[in-house]
Amino acid sequence: MTEMKSNFQGKHGHPDIVVSMPSGPDFGAAPILSFFEDAVRQGTVFRAGETVQMGWMMLMLKETESGELDVWEPRFGAVPIVWERGASKTYRQLIVQKSVAEQLCLEPSFPSLRQSGVISPDFMTSSNFQMFRESSAGTSSGWLFTTEENQSTDGRLASLFEIAGKRPEVIPFLAMPASSSVVLKDGKVKISYGKVEVTSDSNELLRRLQASDLID
Template sequence: MTVLRTDLRKRYNHPDILIQVDDSWVQLADWLPRYFTEQVQQGVHFVPGQLVQVGWMLLRIEDNAEGCLFVSEPDLKSMPIQWSVGATRTVRLLALHRAICDELCVNLEFRSLREALSTTTEVPPNNEFYLTRTEAEGSNSGWILHRHNEAELRLMSLYEAALINNAIIPFLALPTGSAVVRNEDRLTVSVGGLELSSESSPLFRHLATADNFLDRY
């Protein structure tokens, strides 16, 4: 593990912020200290318990006995959210979301994991689902997760739905109008008139053959 550290105390009399990241993801996380520094330059004062949205994920600010702040992230295992030290999952997922949106030539459009998703009474499994995105409204993200175009839907948080079916996580930065269809080992993603599948895209083929997305990526 590598701990990235800001230099806020000397420059701005603000507690330094520590960001723990797995060694293999450090290069993709080096912007985080700069982000916190820029926020402090603009007058933001980070305090314990504060939540910071990074992509789809949230980072929680915590403090330690040395007077520094550090970040924790959801463990993607527990409901309600259990927090674990570091930002590796956040950085990994942000990189994957960027790769998928680049593949489809669209911009990233994030909603918070605390926002609502519409889904069926029984959340569809990892290997068979339809995921579509409509216009967001208030705290409703606009995402709809179903299996056979069921009429009766209920609301749950994106985070809770992702715990039950983590195969939806890679696609949660796609823009309004996107549609994702998973049928066993076949995956099709369409948005803005462009359609790619696990047959035409190595990235989607990789995702389509994962029984548990979090174990694969």
């Protein structure tokens, strides 16, 4: 486990913040900690029990016995959210989502895991799926999740956190902006924005996403 800690005491009158990486890249703790350090230097005050959005994920700050603020992230598969110590998944998913958007020369447009998407009745059980994003507004992420075979108009709202917990394959694509689409069919992926598209047949990152644990 990698653990990094800020050194605010005596400088900003702010509790030290601790970021741990129980798994994943050790260097991931540094940019997470830098985010908090920069915010504190600019006058932000973080408090125990507060949640902070990073990428599409939420981080929870919990006070330790020594008065520091420990960073925790959501555990997937549990609804409502159960928090676990560290920021490993947050960092990995942030980097992967940025990288996917870059394949189409786009800036990521991060939703929040608390926002909703619309899912078709067969989306959770089909091996193939399609994702389409409209403009986000309020609690809506703009995402529609469906299948090629879907004939129903009985879609329902679900939080992105619930959807991702059951279909983690969607996570790398959630930060693609409005007017984007994703098609997963027979183990291959195609991402599109307007008339521009990239497929896993010719793109190494998309190919790796289908064959690895980049987001777990």
